[in-house]
Amino acid sequence: MRKEEMIRFVRSAVPKLPIATSEVKTNGWDNDILIINKQQVFRFPKTDQITDQIKNECELLKQLSQKNPVLQIPRYKMIYEGEVLKAVTYPFLSGESLNEHPFDLRKNPENAQLLGDFLTKLHQMANELVKIFGPALAVFVLALLPNDLKAIGFLIDALTYIAAALILIKLVRHNQASSLR
Numbered sequence: 298m299r300k301e302e303m304i305r306f307v308r309s310a311v312p313k314l315p316i317a318t319s320e321v322k323t324n325g326w327d328n329d330i331l332i333i334n335k336q337q338v339f340r341f342p343k344t345d346q347i348t349d350q351i352k353n354e355c356e357l358l359k360q361l362s363q364k365n366p367v368l369q370i371p372r373y374k375m376i377y378e379g380e381v382l383k384a385v386t387y388p389f390l391s392g393e394s395l396n397e398h399p400f401d402l403r404k405n406p407e408n409a410q411l412l413g414d415f416l417t418k419l420h421q422m423a424n425e426l427v428k429i430f431g432p433a434l435a436v437f438v439l440a441l442l443p444n445d446l447k448a449i450g451f452l453i454d455a456l457t458y459i460a461a462a463l464i465l466i467k468l469v470r471h472n473q474a475s476s477l478r
Contacts, residue, residue: 298323298341303331306383307339310376332389338371341384348382351375355385 300321307314314333322330327347331339342348355373362370371387 298329298343300331303329303339303341306341306378307331307333310378310384311386336389337386338389339376339384339386342382351385352382 300319303321304316304319308316314337317334320332320335322332326343327350328340328342331341333339340351342351351373352375355375358370358373362372369390369392371390373385373387375382376384376386
């Protein structure tokens with residue numbers, strides 16, 4: 298989405314928000330980002346599939362924030378245009394993107410502690426995560442199947458819940474192994 302379109306949408310959706318400065322990031326795979334006044338972030342999904350994922354992400358972040366992790370968790374507010382989710386917004390979180398500035402956890406114990414706390418809280422939510430990501434994974438897999446095979450959707454749905462659980466178990470084991478090093 299072009300910067301002008303994003304700003305026009307924000308002005309329409311949040312008319313009381315003054316816009317002194319704006320920064321755009323369109324290099325992400327899933328979202329275009331508009332940062333207003335280094336205070337408010339707006340994420341615009343690039344596809345309908347990403348829009349559905351953002352709804353799941355909103356639920357995940359809501360549940361994760363209830364675990365009170367040390368890391369800052371964005372608190373999304375969904376912005377609709379009619380019945381269609383167009384963007385999410387949340388207060389700007391200061392810091393640097395790991396994509397732009399990779400770091401070695403061994404050289405920065407504070408970051409290692411933050412990440413460890415975050416992964417621990419994420420592990421505590423394993424059952425909730427499977428409930429959230431299982432259906433999204435099922436929808437993704439079903440979309441890949443030819444129409445004549447979609448009738449076995451119930452089986453695929455069950456298998457994707459299992460796959461989501463196995464992925465989470467592997468992440469937790471990796472986290473536990475990393476913390477022992």
